[in-house]
Amino acid sequence: MSSDLIFQPIAQLAVALDAKKISSVELTRAVIARTRAVDTRVRAFNSFDEADALAQAAASDARRAAGQARGPLDGIPIGLKDVIAVDGQPLTASSKMLANFVSPYDATVTTKLKNAGAVLWGRLNLDEFAMGSSTENSANGPTSNPWDLTRVPGGSSGGSAAALAAGEAIATLGSDTGGSIRQPAAFCGVVGLKPTYGLVSRYGLIAFASSLDQIGPFARTVEDAAIVLGAIAGHDERDSTSFKTDIPDYRAELAARRGPWKLGIPKEYFGEGLDPEIGAAVEQAIAFYKKQGCEIREVSLPHTRYCLDTYYVIATAEASSNLARYDGIRYGHRSKHATDIVDLYFQSRAEGFGAEVKRRIILGTYVLSSGYYDAYYLRAQKVRTLIRQDFLNAFREVDALLTPTSPMPAFKIGEKADPLALYLCDIYTIGVNLAGLPGISVPCGFTQSGLPIGAQIIGQPFQESSLLAIARAYEQAHEWNTRHPIL
Amino acid sequence: MSSSPDLNIDHIAKLARLALTPEEKAKFAQQLGDVLHHIEQLKKVDVSHVEPTAHAAPVFNVWADDVARPGLPVERALQNAPTQREHMVVVPKVVE
Structure with a gap:
């Protein structure tokens, strides 16, 4: 039971x-x-x-x-x-x-x-x-x-x-x-x-x-x-x-x-790197919808190749900002090995965060730092506009992807x-x-x-x-x- | 492959208030060098006439009514503080 x-x-x-x-x-x-x-x-x-x-x-x-x-x-x-x-x-x-x-x-x-x-x-x-x-x-x-x-x-x-x-x-x-x-x-x-x-x-x-x-x-x-x-x-x-x-x-x-x-069907999503068994299973799903009378249309999302880079700039930038709150003061881990209040921030964060979180904080801080903001963060936000536009253009033709x-x-x-x-x-x-x-x-x-x-x-x-x-x-x-x- | 010549890991770690060991610095510099190399791709996109997108929500300038509302009681707001005394968070001495 x-x-x-x-x-x-x-x-x-x-x-x-x-x-x-x-x-x-x-x-x-x-x-x-x-x-x-x-x-x-x-x-x-x-x-x-x-x-x-x-x-x-x-x-x-x-x-x-x-x-x-x-x-x-x-x-x-x-x-x-x-x-x-x-x-x-x-x-x-x-x-x-x-x-x-x-x-x-x-x-x-x-x-x-x-x-x-x-x-x-x-x-x-x-x-x-x-x-x-x-x-x-x-x-x-x-x-x-x-x-x-x-x-x-x-x-x-x-x-x-x-x-x-x-x-x-x-x-x-x-x-x-x-x-x-x-x-x-x-x-x-x-x-x-x-x-x-x-x-x-x-x-x-x-x-x-x-x-x-x-x-x-x-x-x-x-x-x-x-x-x-x-x-x-x-x-x-x-x-x-x-x-x-x-x-x-x-x-x-x-x-x-x-x-x-x-x-x-966005053609950019069926290219190099796709496991053949997964490709075949999704093709079967496409065939199912076609059999149900759905119109299947190939579409293009031309900025797809830039999604990953855009994401890792924007997401890490926002993360470095959001995770600034973990400083060992009001809540969360507080180091017992700090020499003064500023060192307390450095040590509490070093002890409290794991490797991937540290990596992303460093990357996010870098793309937001003076001299690099325009080259990375602002540029990524502009590419984000193009990525969103790709989807909205596709939706003029189809109900879903x-x-x-x-x-x-x-x-x-x-x-x-x-x-x-x-x-x-x-x-x-x-x-x-x-x-x-x-x-x-x-x-x-x-x-x-x-x-x-x-x-x-x-x-x-x-x-x-x-x-x-x-x-x-x-x-x-x-x-x-x-x-x-x-x- | 190689660390990015632009990525001064000591400077960035200081900005991020993050103490890194020498091993972490070497490892992150190499790994983030690879990631930054990948991100260089974005420079190929023509964005000269494109406005930036901060978020995809169709919502702007949200105002809250300026009305007092009950918040967390002090005890609850402080329940996760590492050290506290008389309803205050205790921190190391800032001024000698």
Whole structure:
């Protein structure tokens, strides 16, 4: 019974909860038991609080018994990436810098999930401060991919993807700055959605690169992703970049939107460096849409080759600024070896940050420094305009774009020691962040060695309803998400 | 491959208030030299008539009403301070 429960989608569990066939306490216990059984091997969690989760579940059951259930998420255990604040729980960003930090307040998405009745479950591992593509850059050690424990789950939201794939949560939240939701979703065989920049509040999210960061859901199905998105989206006056827009009933929209759609295939995303098995799986997905009556059109995003460089200038510049707050004074790690107050900054930061974070702070400081600002940062911001324009031009012709999510399947832990080689993992996902667009990764097959493959669909700004409907059409005709890793 | 001649790692580390070991300096200079070499590509793009994009959100000049609202109680705001005394964060002596 319990192993059945943990792999059921929210949509199904909500019906069982409402029919009183199961209780939230039962479901939460099943998730806890699974986590205890497998997480010593998967290592998706930085920490979890069983008593707190069970208390939330009991409260949910009491609401339902009183006829006051709050909707499909009431009583559903949802895991959070350890960069999203939950009042009274640890918030570490997988960094030594915040090893002992406890959140004094809730992130807006946390408040919204609590209001929807969700059972907030655990703190999920990531690359330190969300900087990485493999979850190897964590002060807590790497997370493993549940499909092959010798491989990475992707990153930076690797814990969020792995926990879901392994049945240690029913859905999870991650954050995506250059692909950190979509790429791990592809590596772990689950659905991952990065919403339009501004759709979901960033209040209470530890900042990495503020003009690129966006919180989004990992889920077993596109419908589940729609349910979670509906709960967390919406304007928030505490995030001045959040957008005032009506939030549709994404789940209802799924049924209402049936296509056919015009889909663009950006030729730059199918070139050199793409693993042939992934290319073939995405071609099959294209063929599926064509068979459904969709118009398939080749499009060009000519500045694609500049996305990676633009991203690494802008993201590191913003990171060097955002991470200046970690100085050992008001919170976070404080060195015991400093000679004076200025040395305290130098030593606390040296002791608190890991290698990749230091590398990015140095690069970001350099591109912003006097004499180099125009050559690097300002130039990158201008190229960013051209990259965004490429996408908007393509959307004059098509409703959405279909691409691979990652050029490669999950790689071995320790395989990519060179930072530049690791940065190249993100080539298909970072354009979406630079342009502020929504993107979703859906499972679209497995390699011969049994590793999941993801297809990415990129939508127009704030058109999540269409994006989800397009993804749902593919998912309903395939059964990739019915397979689960054997652990 | 090679460290960028422009990247004065001591100067940048000082700007970033980051103490680096000699090993870290050598390693980062080499690795970031490779990354900067890659980034040189951006110089090939003609941006002479292009406006910069700071962020992709269609939102500008957001104002908040100038109204006092309850914030965090002092105890909670200070709960993560490394050392504190009488509702203040304690730091090493700044002035002799």
